Amino acid sequence: MTVRPASPAPTPAIERHTISILVDNEPGVLARVIGLFSGRGYNIESLTVAEVDRDATLSRITIVTSGTPMIIEQIKAQLGRLVPVHRVHDLTLEGPFVERETALVKVAGTGEKRVEALRLADVFKARVVDATITSFVFEVTGQGEELDRFIGLMSELGLVGVSRTGVVAMSRGPGGI
Amino acid sequence: MSAATNETSLTGADIVLKALRDQGVEVIFGYPGGAVLPIYDALFQQNDIRHILVRHEQAALHAAEGYARSTGKVGVVLVTSGPGATNAVTGLADALMDSIPIVCLSGQVATHLIGNDAFQECDTTGITRPCTKHNYLVKDVNNLARTLHEAFYVAKNGRPGPVVIDIPKDVQFAEGSYRTPADSMPKSYRPQVKPDLNRVEEAVDLLAKAKRPIFYVGGGVINAGPVASQLLTQFVRMTGYPCTTTLMGLGAFPASDRQWLGMLGMHGTYEANLAMHGCDLMVCIGARFDDRVTGKVSEFSPNSVKIHVDIDPSSINKNVRVDVPIVGDAAHVLEDMIRIWKARGKQADKAALATWWEQIEFWRARDCLKYEKTSKVIKPQFALERLRAAISGRDDVYITTEVGQHQMWAAQFMPFDKPNHWMTSGGLGTMGYGLPAAIGAQVAHPDALCIDIAGEASIQMNIQEMSTALQYRLPVKVFILNNQYMGMVRQWQELLHGGRYSESYSEALPDFVKLADAFGGVGLRASKVDEVDDVIAEMIRVKRPVIVDMCVDQKENCFPMIPGGRAHNEMLLGPDEKVENATPEDGMVLV
Ligand SMILES: Cc1cc2nc3c(=O)[nH]c(=O)nc-3n(C[C@H](O)[C@H](O)[C@H](O)COP(=O)(O)OP(=O)(O)OC[C@H]3O[C@@H](n4cnc5c(N)ncnc54)[C@H](O)[C@@H]3O)c2cc1C
Numbered sequence: 001m002t003v004r005p006a007s008p009a010p011t012p013a014i015e016r017h018t019i020s021i022l023v024d025n026e027p028g029v030l031a032r033v034i035g036l037f038s039g040r041g042y043n044i045e046s047l048t049v050a051e052v053d054r055d056a057t058l059s060r061i062t063i064v065t066s067g068t069p070m071i072i073e074q075i076k077a078q079l080g081r082l083v084p085v086h087r088v089h090d091l092t093l094e095g096p097f098v099e100r101e102t103a104l105v106k107v108a109g110t111g112e113k114r115v116e117a118l119r120l121a122d123v124f125k126a127r128v129v130d131a132t133i134t135s136f137v138f139e140v141t142g143q144g145e146e147l148d149r150f151i152g153l154m155s156e157l158g159l160v161g162v163s164r165t166g167v168v169a170m171s172r173g174p175g176g177i
Numbered sequence: 178m179s180a181a182t183n184e185t186s187l188t189g190a191d192i193v194l195k196a197l198r199d200q201g202v203e204v205i206f207g208y209p210g211g212a213v214l215p216i217y218d219a220l221f222q223q224n225d226i227r228h229i230l231v232r233h234e235q236a237a238l239h240a241a242e243g244y245a246r247s248t249g250k251v252g253v254v255l256v257t258s259g260p261g262a263t264n265a266v267t268g269l270a271d272a273l274m275d276s277i278p279i280v281c282l283s284g285q286v287a288t289h290l291i292g293n294d295a296f297q298e299c300d301t302t303g304i305t306r307p308c309t310k311h312n313y314l315v316k317d318v319n320n321l322a323r324t325l326h327e328a329f330y331v332a333k334n335g336r337p338g339p340v341v342i343d344i345p346k347d348v349q350f351a352e353g354s355y356r357t358p359a360d361s362m363p364k365s366y367r368p369q370v371k372p373d374l375n376r377v378e379e380a381v382d383l384l385a386k387a388k389r390p391i392f393y394v395g396g397g398v399i400n401a402g403p404v405a406s407q408l409l410t411q412f413v414r415m416t417g418y419p420c421t422t423t424l425m426g427l428g429a430f431p432a433s434d435r436q437w438l439g440m441l442g443m444h445g446t447y448e449a450n451l452a453m454h455g456c457d458l459m460v461c462i463g464a465r466f467d468d469r470v471t472g473k474v475s476e477f478s479p480n481s482v483k484i485h486v487d488i489d490p491s492s493i494n495k496n497v498r499v500d501v502p503i504v505g506d507a508a509h510v511l512e513d514m515i516r517i518w519k520a521r522g523k524q525a526d527k528a529a530l531a532t533w534w535e536q537i538e539f540w541r542a543r544d545c546l547k548y549e550k551t552s553k554v555i556k557p558q559f560a561l562e563r564l565r566a567a568i569s570g571r572d573d574v575y576i577t578t579e580v581g582q583h584q585m586w587a588a589q590f591m592p593f594d595k596p597n598h599w600m601t602s603g604g605l606g607t608m609g610y611g612l613p614a615a616i617g618a619q620v621a622h623p624d625a626l627c628i629d630i631a632g633e634a635s636i637q638m639n640i641q642e643m644s645t646a647l648q649y650r651l652p653v654k655v656f657i658l659n660n661q662y663m664g665m666v667r668q669w670q671e672l673l674h675g676g677r678y679s680e681s682y683s684e685a686l687p688d689f690v691k692l693a694d695a696f697g698g699v700g701l702r703a704s705k706v707d708e709v710d711d712v713i714a715e716m717i718r719v720k721r722p723v724i725v726d727m728c729v730d731q732k733e734n735c736f737p738m739i740p741g742g743r744a745h746n747e748m749l750l751g752p753d754e755k756v757e758n759a760t761p762e763d764g765m766v767l768v
Pocket residue numbers: 274275276335336337394395396397398400401422423424425426440441442443444445462463464465466467469470486487488489492505506507508580581584585602603604605606607665
């Protein structure tokens with residue numbers, strides 16, 4: 001096998017990666033992860049965290065980040081050396097995976113606009129989780145761009161506010177992480 | 178309460194001391210205060226662990242670093258809450274950058290007061306999170322022993338670093354159960370020490386095929402213990418290849434060996450930097466491609482295949498892309514390399530190697546560290562050459578430094594044939610490091626000769642530690658190369674800012690001889706060339722703390738130098754070689 005010197009790539013492209021991290025659910029662990037990103041100037045597009053195994057007190061953090069391949073590699077190595085981190089998975093590299101996000105979208109209005117909002121909600125399979133005579137709260141789940149589109153449409157129809165969960169993700173198929 | 182009367186239950190403070198004893202701790206460096214009084218009380222009532230009272234918490238950290246680096250053990254520190262903890266921050270950051278194993282215990286206000294802006298409260302875990310390898314706040318006395326043992330494990334395993342344990346005062350008083358070290362392994366932290374053998378095979382193949390190889394060796398080899406240095410030396414000699422070391426790696430390979438090219442990097446030798454630039458195979462072992470070493474990254478060793486051995490995957494491909502990454506402990510990897518090299522009957526390409534050495538010797542003949550010999554003024558390099566002559570043949574000499582030109586001259590002129598005898602603040606570049614670090618080394622090696630090579634500006638940052646040296650009869654030597662300037666700052670101002678010496682003159686200096694006297698030490702001064710040898714001899718002879726005021730040339734600059742943003746082959750060799758067009762624009766912003 002011959003190895004040639006790695007030649008500096010011509011301005012490498014920025015890639016978007018979804019990274020899943022299993023951590024001990026202990027105080028400060030989220031601060032460590034966030035501090036790592038802010039301290040080293042990495043991007044966070046989305047970050048979610050919740051306990052996923054009560055017995056073992058493990059939490060899963062899902063981070064969507066972007067950077068050159070060298071930066072992405074650094075991010076994973078830096079995460080990997082945090083003491084409470086058990087495993088780091090780059091879902092984007094490790095094969096097919098599903099990614100979902102949920103938003104609560106409040107829309108206020110009457111008459112034609114209200115009817116149109118309800119119609120579009122149906123198209124996006126959004127559920128009505130709260131309703132008054134003059135407002136709705138929709139719950140919509142999907143890929144980030146789908147939510148963006150739905151929210152974009154609602155902004156024409158009396159959008160009052162949005163709350164989004166951030167991305168959660170999991171690899172496809174029977175294998176666990 | 179039955180738990181309180183249980184004979185296996187101890188107070189938090191006693192648990193701390195028992196855990197330290199079980200970890201083999203013999204000495205701690207610290208400073209008392211309200212939030213650690215229970216631990217100080219427990220210390221008072223025992224004789225196994227010695228406490229060294231420093232005069233500033235920053236110095237406790239540096240002393241622990243000096244102790245750790247000169248022994249290979251974990252350095253232990255004890256400070257109080259609030260200002261005690263914030264004073265410790267610089268030392269923690271220093272230990273993190275230089276991968277020094279430290280366990281720092283801090284007192285905290287009682288758990289029910291946390292978050293209330295209580296007296297001497299600060300968010301210690303919050304403040305120290307980015308400047309420690311890991312930190313803990315212990316809120317339950319029953320977790321204290323486990324946390325302490327885990328902290329030692331984390332501090333010394335993998336890439337070493339500082340760990341803080343913040344202990345609220347009520348937890349120090351509370352009674353709880355003890356656990357042994359074996360019972361306290363961290364759940365998740367398991368650094369990889371054994372390398373992937375396929376990668377090592379690949380590396381050995383490349384090594385044997387190389388025409389212009391070089392070993393680029395760093396502090397990681399020293400972290401890996403003296404055996405790693407022995408294996409490295411053995412392997413480098415087996416291959417016959419040249420070897421250069423970083424500032425942090427000095428001593429990992431014997432300086433007296435012809436195969437050593439000296440230090441590389443910004444103030445490294447001509448031959449080391451040009452060999453790095455021109456090599457076709459680079460074997461980096463336990464070094465991290467720091468910007469002081471690479472210079473302009475895009476022109477760093479442009480035509481080489483790069484092998485990188487490091488225990489921390491985040492050091493690999495961080496600044497420079499490498500071809501063969503090997504994650505593992507330097508000693509393990511070197512052992513495997515030697516074994517495979519021998520088993521495969523590998524040989525260096527003799528003809529190519531001879532040509533390569535011929536080239537290197539040609540560079541070496543430039544004698545890049547030469548300086549003007551004069552009897553009119555003491556050149557700092559001359560003072561260090563005389564110091565070197567005075568200590569030659571001794572293997573019980575430990576050198577520390579402050580930060581500045583004197584530090585670089587010390588790196589260039591002091592010979593280190595063994596690891597753990599050289600301690601300097603490389604990554605953070607902390608002025609004020611050297612005296613406390615020398616104290617820490619002296620505590621560990623009471624009969625050795627511990628010398629802090631200092632600048633007159635840096636030494637004032639932790640000069641109060643002279644009291645510590647006196648109190649514990651530690652005969653440390655402070656060897657000040659007094660150029661009456663923050664010389665390193667002045668040098669950059671001269672090269673890059675039109676010689677406008679903004680605030681870099683050392684005004685209103687104390688009389689260092691009188692100062693030594695005031696502390697109860699010995700002060701010596703040399704201001705003429707013919708006084709140098711006598712002062713050095715006297716410094717070594719007296720078995721007390723000494724400050725030497727070596728009045729050196731104010732104008733001398735440190736060469737060779739690669740200005741910021743330049744490549745290895747764009748070195749300045751002396752005062753007559755000026756940078757054309759100063760430094761490239763993008764280089765100006767670099768420090
Ligand atoms: C004024 C000034 C000027 C300087 N000029 C220079 C200069 O000219 N030249 C120079 O070299 N430096 C210089 N430095 C120092 C520089 O800033 C860096 O501190 C230094 O280059 C880093 O050394 P290193 O690469 O050996 O890494 P270290 O900081 O010693 O890091 C050790 C590396 O080894 C790894 N490691 C740790 N343990 C192990 C193990 N058991 N096995 C394998 N790997 C391990 C770590 O993960 C890390 O990557 C200067 C500093 C100052 C203050």
